[in-house]
Amino acid sequence: MSLCIRSKLLRPNFIGSLFRYSTSPVEALEQSEAVVDVDEDALAREAEIERKRNISRLNPPHQNLINGTRPYEEPKSLAHLTVKYNRKMYGKYGSASGVNPSICFPSKQDIAEKIEYESVAYPYTIKQMMETAARNRKEQQEKIEQRDREVAARFAKLGQWMKELNDKIAKKTAETNAAKQKKERLVEEVRRHFGFKLDPRDERFQEMLAKREKEQKKLEKQARKEAKEKVMIAKLQQQNAKISDAKK
Structure with missing residues (x-):
């Protein structure tokens, strides 16, 4: 004692x-x-x-925590007066906490606010969300399949595109070479016109070259016009032949 x-x-x-x-x-x-x-x-x-x-030198609240009892017998701050804190104390220490267990149950206002929150945050039922998720997965799968079909179709046309590209490059190269050869021919004609060696940068040379280019363009235009007329005449002849055959 x-x-x-x-x-x-x-x-x-x-x-x-x-x-x-x-x-x-x-x-x-x-x-x-x-x-x-x-x-x-x-x-x-x-x-x-x-x-x-007390060799631990702990203060009483910490000693209470170690001994498994409520840290504070009386509230020390405003946080100790909240419902959340007292629910926590009751959940951890039970009836030894001295908290009325009725505060652990939500009030009518809490239930109403929770229902209102869930109606706004989660407006759809589980079945509706599952249907939406399934529909989204189906749409994504259809997009993937459509993309695969487009890639396969383009890959099938790859050979044709390569051929068209090579033909285009070859045509461009041929046109460039033809223009270069035509330019060289005109330069040579101008030189023969003067009958002696003349610097291409000379003004007389440039004037004669421009004149020959203009004449060459005129001849080419006339040739295209004649070719076009020949094509039109051939078409008319074919139509007249068809009309004659129809009358016979």
Whole structure:
């Protein structure tokens, strides 16, 4: 039994015995004050002993956490007065937390707010969401298949495109070479026209070259016109032949 408990148990009898055997009320009061002083000293020594026994040097809330009890017996901040905190305390310590378990159940307002939130955040049912997901997967699969068909069709035309590209390059090369040869022929004609070697940068040479180019373009235009007329005449002849055959 600790000193504090012994002092509490012995105090009434001891004080009564003082009054019983005292010679005067003043002496009894002095003796009782001395006993109280002794009792307070004993309590202080007991508290000091308990403090020295706490070798962890933890404060009381941390000691309570280690011992599995509620950290604070009384609220120390506004957070300790919230419903969320008290629900947490009841969930962790149960009835030993001293929290009324009724706060763990949602109120009518909480239920109404939750229903309103879910109606806005999740407006579709599980079946509707599953149908939407299936439809999206089907659309994505159709897009992939369509893309594969387009790639296959283009790959099938790759050989034709390569041939067309090569033909186009060859045609462009031929046109370039023909233009170069025509230019060389015109230059040679201009040189023969003068009958002596003349610098191509000479003004007389440039004027004669421009004149010959103009004449060459005129001749080419006339040749294209005649070729076009020949084609039209051939078509007319074919149509007349068909009409004659039809009449026969």
